Amino acid sequence: MTASTAIARLNAADPDFARHLDHLLSWESVSDDAVNQRVLDIIKAVRERGDTALVEFTQRFDGVDAKSIDDLILGRERLELALTRITPAQREALEKAADRVRGYHERQKQDSWTYTEADGTVLGQKVTPLDRAGLYVPGGKASYPSSVLMNAIPAKVAGVGEVVMVVPTPRGEINELVLAAACIAGVDRVFTIGGAQAVAALAYGTESVPQVDKVVGPGNIYVATAKRHVFGQVGIDMIAGPSEILVVCDGQTDPDWIAMDLFSQAEHDEDAQAILVSPDVAFLDKVAASIDKLLPTMERAEIIKTSINGRGALIQVRDMQQAMEVANRIAPEHLELSVADPQAWLPQIRHAGAIFMGRHTSEALGDYCAGPNHVLPTSGTARFSSPLGVYDFQKRSSIIFCSEQGASELGRTASVLARGESLTAHARSAEYRIVADKKGN
Structure with missing residues (x-):
């Protein structure tokens, strides 16, 4: 039988919480x-x-x-x-x-798409696979x-x-x-x-x-x-780190469900990360008990145990508002909002690869068959990255078509800016197409 885990316990109220969280989240590629x-x-x-x-x-x-x-x-x-x-x-x-x-x-x-300006100039974007x-x-x-x-x-x-x-x-x-x-x-x-x-x-x-x-x-x-x-x-597409899950729970979900959701990522490999955030300290204790109870039943128990002990955590927060702050700080690959009204909290989530809404929506459904892509940003890169999608296989070309009038008007602006950059050929190229007005100016 597998020994009990020693999952880290953090409290957002501790003065050193930020430092401990940064240490927990840190992960370096082993590409020596x-x-x-x-x-x-x-x-x-x-x-x-x-x-x-x-x-x-x-x-x-x-x-x-x-x-x-x-x-x-x-x-x-x-x-x-x-x-x-x-x-x-x-x-x-x-x-x-x-x-x-x-x-x-x-x-x-x-x-x-394209649009036409009043002088006949056409601007747009050509999307090509x-x-x-x-x-x-x-x-x-x-x-x-x-x-x-x-x-x-x-x-x-x-x-x-x-x-x-x-x-x-x-x-x-x-x-x-x-x-x-x-x-x-x-x-x-x-x-x-x-x-x-x-x-x-x-x-x-x-x-x-x-x-x-x-x-x-x-x-x-x-x-x-x-x-x-x-x-x-x-x-x-991306350089992906270990898989990770962050569960935010109000304390009302079955603790066995939450423990298994944490396992679902921890079983990927020893470096995977599974974190639970909740304002209910008694619930955190219940999930810790569920982890110890269910771990011996898992086929990949040793991998899960290593992951949970090395990079997992149960984090106590003041309230759900602080839970949202911690979630955005972590910017997880997978975020489960296992709460009564996930829609109410959704606007506050700024950084997450995929968001799983409600108690019945396990991350595993997204891995296989829900529909959205399971190739997601890891290691905090959800701050600036998105899931793999159709847009990754399309490229965009700008379209510019100038009418005679449009080229003349834009040429005046381009000329001033080009000469300001001391790029005379740019300026003259634009100036050639400037049409004198009726007064000969």
Whole structure:
């Protein structure tokens, strides 16, 4: 039986609360110099030797007996085969989730627009999908078919011409659910490669792997480090930290529910973070008891225990108003408002990746099938970042069309500003198009 946890207890009234909270929230990437150099070497090899390097790295790191790149390519027919290999219940769940994710993201799609000014000048914005997107999917036992849906479907809704998926198959281990999800989501090509070498292949292209415009999807530290290095050559979604959940509760929800909600993120990995904030100190005690009661029943009990003990916390606040202040200070990836009237508190939430409203809305529903994207900003980046969406796969071009009159009027303004910056060619370029008025001025 797993020993009891020693989850941290914090009180917002303590003078040192801010310092203790900052320490609790701090998380540093483990991308040390050795990892960084190894990733740079891998990227260099892929750029110089293409498919040959991919095959060698896949043999070395994944233990796959691949003779050539052809052994690492899965065609559309293989994805369709996966649909027949999963259970009917699994297929139904994937299709239902995909429908909900697609329906939600179709509402995000942006269209081009223009407006015409009185003198005939037309201004606007042209919205265009990316030509090609690359989707990284973790492979082997740690496989997430839900991530395939969440990354590929917004790209398809945006109108991306081709979605290329890379997924490692360590020791030849193929996850049929992942391939089935790829089929349902409309993935166009799949390569069974992973790690930094897969990111490099997507960013720069090889003889067989097409170069993409953006790389999205979660991965280990080598994948995250590679994404940092190729950013600029291609776009990336984000550099995600460990998963995290913040539950704000008024003390009236079943403590077992709250404990399990905390576990739902803690079970991801040892660095995941699960925090409960409540003004009811007796309720915090009840949740602590539920944690100790339920932990031994969990399959991933040791991971949960390490996460809870290392980065979890039960935080006592003065009232719900202070709870909102703490929530905004944390800017969590997932925020559960497990309260009687969540709508009343929603306007006060400024920073959160996703907000789960009410006692019955568990974060797990958002991970799989509610509809909104589960690729969310972590480590406080919800202060300035948003969930992955259709807008990540579209780009915007400004449109400017000047009538003769408009060019003349704008030219006068541009001329003054350009000469103020000592950019004479700019000024004269605008001045050429200025039409003299009827008085000859």
